[in-house]
Amino acid sequence: MPFSFxxxxxxxxxxxxxxxxxxxxxxxxxxGVVRRKSARRLSIGLRLTMVSLLVFGIxxxxxxxxxxxxxxxxxxxxxxxxxxxxxxxxxDFVQKAMLGMNQDQQAxxxxxxxxxxxxxxxxxxxxxxxxxxxxxxxxxxLAEAVRLGTAxxxxxxxxxLVLVSDGNQNVDEVRTAARLAAARxxxxxxxxxxxxxxxxxxxxxxxxxxxxxxxxxxxxxIAVDSNYAGPASLQIxxxxxxxxxxxxDLKSGANLFTEIVSAKTEGPVNxxxxxxxxxxxxxxxxxTQVYGVVKNSPxxxxxxxxxxxxxxxxxxxxxxxxxxxxxTVPPDKLPDNKExxxxxxxILVNVPGSSLKTEEMKMLQSFVKDQGKGLITVGGEESxxxxxxxxxxxxxxxxxxxxxxxxxxxxxVAMVLVVDRSGSMAASYTKPGSPGPIKxxxxxxxxxxxxxxxxxxxxxxxxxxxxxxxxxxxxxLGVVGDPSRLGPQIGRIxxxxxxxxxxxxxxxxxxxxxxxxxxxxxxxxxxxxxxxxGDYNTVMEEAVKAxxxxxxxxxxxxxxxxxxxxxxxxxxxxxxxxxxxxxxxKIFAKEARLAARSYIIEENFAPTISDPSPMVKRITGxxxxxxxxxxxxxxxxxxxxxxxxxxxLLAHWQYGLGRVAAWTxxxxxxxxxxxxxxxxxxRFWSQVVRWTVAENSSEGLQVQTAPSGNQIKVSADALGxxxxxxxxxxxxxxxxxxxxxxxxxxxxxxxxxxHYEGYFTPKQTSSYLVQVESSGQPGQKLTGAIAGTxxxxxxxxxxxxxxxxxxxxxxxxxxxxxxxxxxxxxGGRVLTGPEEVFADTGQRSPQHHPIWPWLLLAAxxxxxxxxxxxxxxxxxxxxxxSYREYKAQKAxxxxxxxxxxxxxxxxxxxxASSYSQAEYSYSEKPPSYSPPSAPNPNSNxxxxxxxxxxxxxxxxxxEDYPLQAPSDEQPPPxxxx
Numbered sequence: 006m007p008f009s010f011x012x013x014x015x016x017x018x019x020x021x022x023x024x025x026x027x028x029x030x031x032x033x034x035x036x037g038v039v040r041r042k043s044a045r046r047l048s049i050g051l052r053l054t055m056v057s058l059l060v061f062g063i064x065x066x067x068x069x070x071x072x073x074x075x076x077x078x079x080x081x082x083x084x085x086x087x088x089x090x091x092x093x094x095x096x097d098f099v100q101k102a103m104l105g106m107n108q109d110q111q112a113x114x115x116x117x118x119x120x121x122x123x124x125x126x127x128x129x130x131x132x133x134x135x136x137x138x139x140x141x142x143x144x145x146x147l148a149e150a151v152r153l154g155t156a157x158x159x160x161x162x163x164x165x166l167v168l169v170s171d172g173n174q175n176v177d178e179v180r181t182a183a184r185l186a187a188a189r190x191x192x193x194x195x196x197x198x199x200x201x202x203x204x205x206x207x208x209x210x211x212x213x214x215x216x217x218x219x220x221x222x223x224x225x226x227i228a229v230d231s232n233y234a235g236p237a238s239l240q241i242x243x244x245x246x247x248x249x250x251x252x253x254d255l256k257s258g259a260n261l262f263t264e265i266v267s268a269k270t271e272g273p274v275n276x277x278x279x280x281x282x283x284x285x286x287x288x289x290x291x292x293t294q295v296y297g298v299v300k301n302s303p304x305x306x307x308x309x310x311x312x313x314x315x316x317x318x319x320x321x322x323x324x325x326x327x328x329x330x331x332x333t334v335p336p337d338k339l340p341d342n343k344e345x346x347x348x349x350x351x352i353l354v355n356v357p358g359s360s361l362k363t364e365e366m367k368m369l370q371s372f373v374k375d376q377g378k379g380l381i382t383v384g385g386e387e388s389x390x391x392x393x394x395x396x397x398x399x400x401x402x403x404x405x406x407x408x409x410x411x412x413x414x415x416x417x418v419a420m421v422l423v424v425d426r427s428g429s430m431a432a433s434y435t436k437p438g439s440p441g442p443i444k445x446x447x448x449x450x451x452x453x454x455x456x457x458x459x460x461x462x463x464x465x466x467x468x469x470x471x472x473x474x475x476x477x478x479x480x481x482l483g484v485v486g487d488p489s490r491l492g493p494q495i496g497r498i499x500x501x502x503x504x505x506x507x508x509x510x511x512x513x514x515x516x517x518x519x520x521x522x523x524x525x526x527x528x529x530x531x532x533x534x535x536x537x538x539g540d541y542n543t544v545m546e547e548a549v550k551a552x553x554x555x556x557x558x559x560x561x562x563x564x565x566x567x568x569x570x571x572x573x574x575x576x577x578x579x580x581x582x583x584x585x586x587x588x589x590x591k592i593f594a595k596e597a598r599l600a601a602r603s604y605i606i607e608e609n610f611a612p613t614i615s616d617p618s619p620m621v622k623r624i625t626g627x628x629x630x631x632x633x634x635x636x637x638x639x640x641x642x643x644x645x646x647x648x649x650x651x652x653x654l655l656a657h658w659q660y661g662l663g664r665v666a667a668w669t670x671x672x673x674x675x676x677x678x679x680x681x682x683x684x685x686x687x688r689f690w691s692q693v694v695r696w697t698v699a700e701n702s703s704e705g706l707q708v709q710t711a712p713s714g715n716q717i718k719v720s721a722d723a724l725g726x727x728x729x730x731x732x733x734x735x736x737x738x739x740x741x742x743x744x745x746x747x748x749x750x751x752x753x754x755x756x757x758x759x760h761y762e763g764y765f766t767p768k769q770t771s772s773y774l775v776q777v778e779s780s781g782q783p784g785q786k787l788t789g790a791i792a793g794t795x796x797x798x799x800x801x802x803x804x805x806x807x808x809x810x811x812x813x814x815x816x817x818x819x820x821x822x823x824x825x826x827x828x829x830x831x832g833g834r835v836l837t838g839p840e841e842v843f844a845d846t847g848q849r850s851p852q853h854h855p856i857w858p859w860l861l862l863a864a865x866x867x868x869x870x871x872x873x874x875x876x877x878x879x880x881x882x883x884x885x886x887s888y889r890e891y892k893a894q895k896a897x898x899x900x901x902x903x904x905x906x907x908x909x910x911x912x913x914x915x916x917a918s919s920y921s922q923a924e925y926s927y928s929e930k931p932p933s934y935s936p937p938s939a940p941n942p943n944s945n946x947x948x949x950x951x952x953x954x955x956x957x958x959x960x961x962x963x964e965d966y967p968l969q970a971p972s973d974e975q976p977p978p979x980x981x982x
Contacts, residue, residue, distance in 0.1 A: 007069045017063040020056075027052055051871040058864035062857040074162035076111040076127050077842060078154040082170035082198065084118040085142035085289075086813050091198045095169040096133065098196060102167070102839035103131045110843050113157050117150035118142045119176065119715065127157050143811040144715050145170070147179035151193070155186045165192045167842055168827065171200050172820030175812040176714040179827060187831040194833040194842065195824040202817055206231045206255065206282040207290035209815065211807070213276055213297040215709075217268045220302055220328020221695055222688075224622075227278040229253075229260040230815070235284060241266065242277040242294075255282070265623075268299045273744060273774050273805065290814035294772040296805025303698045306340070306348040307333040310356035310387060316673050317354045319681055320383070320690060327691035336360035342368050349698035350378060355385025355671060358393030359456070359591045366398040373402060374661030379697025385671040389634040390604040393460045393597070396488065404642030404658040405667050407462075417604070419466040419522035420597060421482060421513040422454045425531040426471045427504040429563075446560055447500060450530055453593035455495050457528065459488045460597035466522060467491070472509030473501025482516045506531055507539025510555075510572075514544050518551040525553045527576070528596045530589075532560040535568065545575045554578045556596050560589070607632035607676070610649035618645035620655065620666070620693050628679035630654075633670040657696065664697045706736075708777045710806035716764045717806050719751060721777050723759045730759025731800075736779040738763060740806070742771050753777070767808030776803040893954055 031049045079099045083092055103112050106129065113127035119141030125133055151166060158164040166186065172195075183193060209228040217223060225241060234257045241249040241264050249264055268274070277294035285291065305324060309317040312335045321331045332348075334340070336356055345351070351369060361369075373380045380402060382388065390407040394400050400407055430447035444452075458467050468482030480494050510529060517525045527548070548555055555576025557569040560583050573580035581592050612627050627646075638644050638653045646655040657666040670676045680686055707722045719738050723731035736753040753763035767773065778801040828835055836842065 015064050017060055020060045020063070024053055024056060027056055048871060048874040051867055051874060055864045055867045055871065058860045058867070062861035062864065064857070065855070066857045066860060067855050074109045074111075075165070075843070076113070076158055076162055077165050077167055078113040078115060078127060078157050080121075080147075080150045080154050080166055080168045080170070081114065081116045081124075082118075082145065082147075082150075082168075083116045083140050083142060084145040084171075084173075084813055086145065086173050086200065086817060087171050087198055088200055091171070091200050095196075095198060098169060098839050099167075100133055102842040103133070105840055105843045106131060107843070111159070112843075113154075115150055115154050115157070116140055117146060117153075119144035119146055121146065121150040121153040123153065123157065127159060143813050144176050145174050145813060146176040147172075147174040148177035148182040151179060151182040151186060155182075155189065155191055158191060164190070165194060165833065167194045167196065167836070168824070169196045169198060170824070171198045171818070172822075172824040173813070173818075174820075174823070179823070180830070183827050183831055191831065192833040193827050193831040194836050195828045196836045197819050197821050197824050199819055200817070202232060203286040204233050204235075204282075204284035205287060205817060206237060206280055206285045207287070207815055208278055208280050208293045208809075209259070211276065211278045211293045211295050213295050213805070215804070217274075217297050217299045218301070218303050218328075218695060218698070219268055219271050219299055221268045221299075222265055222691075223268065225264045225266045225276060225278070227262045227264065227280075229255065229262065229280050231255040231257060231260060231282070232817075233257055233284065235282065237280050237282040239264075240277075240279040240281065242275075242279065244275050245277075253280075268297070271299050271301055273298050273803065275743075275772055277772075287814055290810045293807065293809040295807040296772045296774055298803050298805060302328050302330050303349040303694060304330045304332070304347060305350050305352060305694055306345070307331055307352045307354055308336055308339060308356055309333055309354050310336065310360060310385065310392075314673070316383075316385065316671070317352070320352065320354065320672050323687040323690045324694060326687045329691060329694055336365075339365055342371075345369075345372055346376065346378075348378070350381060350694055352381040352383060352694070353388075353399075354383045355388050355673075356392065357387040357591075357595070358395075358397055358399065358460075359595070361399075363398070370398040370402055373663035373665060377662035379663055379694070380660075380665045381693060381697060382665075382667045383672050384634045384667075384669045385673070386605060386634075386675070387595075389636055389667075389669065390462070391634060393456075393595075395462065396459055402660050402665050403667050404639050404656040404660075404665060405653055405669070406637040406639055417465055417522065418461055418524045418526065418597075419482065419517055419520040420457070420461065420526045420528065421468045421470060421517060422457060422593075423470045423472065423476075423509040423513050423527060423529045424450055424454060424479075424498065425473075425504060425506075425509070425533070426498055426501045427473045427531075427533060428500055428502055429504075429533050429561075431500055446532055447498065449589050450560075451495050451498055453530075453589035455488075455492055456590045457593035457597040458485065458491055458495075461485050461488070463487070466520065468513070468516060469495060469498075470509045470513050470516075471498050471501075472505055474503040474505050474508070476505070476508035476510075476512055478512065478516075482520070504531065504533045504535060505539070506535045507541060507544070510541075511539065511544050514548045514551070514553060517553050518547065525551065526578070526596070527553060527555045528593060529555065529557045529569070529572065530560065530593075531557075531564060531569070533563055534565050541572070545572065548576055556580070558583060558589070558592055558596075604635050605632065606635050606648070606650070606652075608649070612646040612648065612654050615644045615647045618643055618655075618657070619696050620645050620657065620689075622692065624685060624689060627685075628683050630670050630676055630680065631678070632676035636667075636669055655693075666693055666697055668693070705800045706777055706779060706802040708775065708802045708804045710775055710804060712807070712812075713764065715811070716766050717773070717808055719753060719763050719765070719775055719777065719806070721753055721761045721779070721802075723761065723779060723800060731779075732758060734761070734779040734800075736761040736763075736777065738765070739776045739778070740765050741774050741776075742769075743774065748776075769808070770810060771808055773806040773808060774803060775806050777801065889957060893957065896954065 028049060031045075031052055079102070081092070081095045081099065087095070099114060106112060108129070111127050111129050112125070112131075113123070114125040114133055116122055116124050116136065116138075117140050122138045122140050124136060147168070147170065151168070154166045186193060207230050209230045211228075212226040214223050227239065229237075229239075233255070235255055237253055237255050239251055239253045239262055240247060243266070248266065253260070253262060266276070274297050275294060276297055277292060279292040281291070307317040307321055317333045321333055324331050337360070339361070345368065351372065369380060372378050382399075382403065385392075388394070389405070395407055426447060430450065431445050433443050433445055454469060461467055463485050465485050466482055467480070467485050468478065469480040470476055471479045479498055480491060485491075506529070510527070513527050517527070545555070553576070555572055556578030557573045557580045559566055559569050559580070564582070566580075566582055570580040579596070583589060583592060609629050609631055611629050614621055633648060633652075633654060636653055638656050639658070642653075642656045642658045644653050644656045648654050653667070653669060655666070655668055657664065674681065705724065707724065709720050711718050721736055723734055723736070725731050732755065734755070738751040738753060739748040740751055741748040749765060751763045751765045753761035756762050778799065780799050825835060827833070834841065
């Protein structure tokens, strides 16, 4: 008969390879008592048998037979999705199937919904009986039903499960349970329940933005599923109060509706969506709700480039109208880093680059990049490229390139700086209390020259002419390229002697005459009088003829202002008298920007939408604009609005942890006069600002909630101020149905670097507030996949979670694919009728009868025999000797009890009575032996029986102790008899 090793440790059969070792050990070792081959062979055989029995016992040997017995457990789906009609059909199916059982078949019944309950244990009883217990119909747990049915099935017979369901599982995963059943040889037959559906409408989802601010208008998105087309009513509730109701037309399938809602109050707000349809069948799935957490109003800092022009007033009024708090300051009143963190976003309104120090620009850069705040730049005639933002931290942050559009084939600007290096430039000329270190006028002039160069693009041209009594080119006119290479050359300008302005102006005009740049400009700087007059009329005529503009800067009280003013007037430029040398860099930077007039495009155009953007939602039409500053969009930027030339008007992107938006037109009457009276002007700027502050949390906990079966999963990502993961924190969530309701505590455990997860089971259909808090111990180190240093801080965030109607009321219909998959992976069938369940398929089930306990018992019983075989002498000659002694004893007893026969003298045979010690010797010393006494001690005669007995005893001794050839050693003494 076949055997199996399906239990215990079948791999123990490898121990049979040790049997040769058992033989070797028995041959090499052996007891001193076991001397005969027969006894040794018996001992080895016993040992091999015992080891084999032990190995087969440990391996769990079973005797396998076949049987036609069968047991089936019916799994009946009693969830709400099957309906009353479906449940009655399944009960009828089971009853008919059980009536077809024969005497070798058994059946049991399990009903399930959210839980699985035993309705009928496995037995030969053909009646289901009265149903009792409530498995909970609001969920379908197929996996638990399969596990319970598997546990009910008896062993050693053919077993199968019969799943009667619509297959719409929503708790656990049935495939895992089915694989375990298949591993035990249990097949799962399935009967798909064909549920009849009526007209059905359900609210599939309700979406509220994760971050809301007071006064913000946002889109409430409602998803509605319907299996028919028809009219319905959509209702929106806020904290239980109806805020809107409107008729909608449903189409068959998925429907998406959007409702504009305003967040009017701070704190948690409950939003609900309800659909009312006259033909609807199931009411449990018609409403859903969710909590939204509304934070305080955004705070925005407006930095106004020209406070005297009140450019920021229009923006401030529009933002205040939409519930955004504002504060307006000039550039020199920009708050420090600590005060700046109180604001959610900063708006730079036509701010020249020279108005902000490099340290302040870097502070704004960190404000956005590291702290996750917002930045908005508003254009004007002194912003972006014309505002001196080239190669500054501001330019790095922008979603725009400040270089001229590449389609221009000629340089935009060619500029020559004419710098006075006369001896008088060695003195300082600053106002008392002026900020910064005291420098000579020449040193400040060199700083100003370098700053002017940095205002130009890399494709522009620049040159530097220095003069005292003679002029010369310090930097020949050429392409700017990298301006840092020009710094050392400007820095090498040295002091000279007298002052001859003409010697510096004339070569500058001559160098620019043949240049093809769109704008050609000269900036002349001097602090004294012209001692050697030149032919200025001729040189200025040549400049005007070549379209060269000339601006002059006078430094100090000793300059000839009327002369310099005249040069600037004739050269279509500007004259500036500087009373503080520290202001020179600003003057030079401004002149350089004004020379780049090609950056400014002044023409009427209507903006058009380019890329989808939340900034232009619900904006259907915009007024015309009259101008903007030309730029190019960077690669990853989103361009929401473009100009007639397809150049960026509104662009934005993510910068580090924060967001930056750039508006290349202005917000005043010069270019945006039509926008100031536009009704959507406040909404537009509110959307721009709110986009920059919507997701500006750079650190702390970022919490999300999502349904998971009949539970809700809470996940949190913990980030430090440097965006590093925070590990090893103690993270807990307090879950309640409202601000004043009792809270349930849920522990979130770390599952990945900085990531924590936990689950809670809603006790009722409702929306929940989830307040997540964390704390950590400083200096705690973690290694491996989860690594990092824990920061000692407490973090918290409150979000909403929705526990609306069960997915049981959403997954309608029959999931035939899942049911067929279950049957295929277990070798089961898709049934069509009750008669198929217990039909004889000719298949016999193997039955395993464990015999390993008997094998172990047999091995134990053989152990005493093995010990006896090695310690007790067993031989055929020994058995014969014992038998002869027994017969001799019985004969002696018989002689002693009978009358004495007549005495006969008999001569003792020599061989039986004596032998020569010289010829033979014993192989070993015999045991002590005394022959029995003669019947008559006084006589030398023996009876015939006595003699025969003695001869037999001597013969037996010779057999047991054979004689050996004589040796040099003396034989042992022989008994005298």
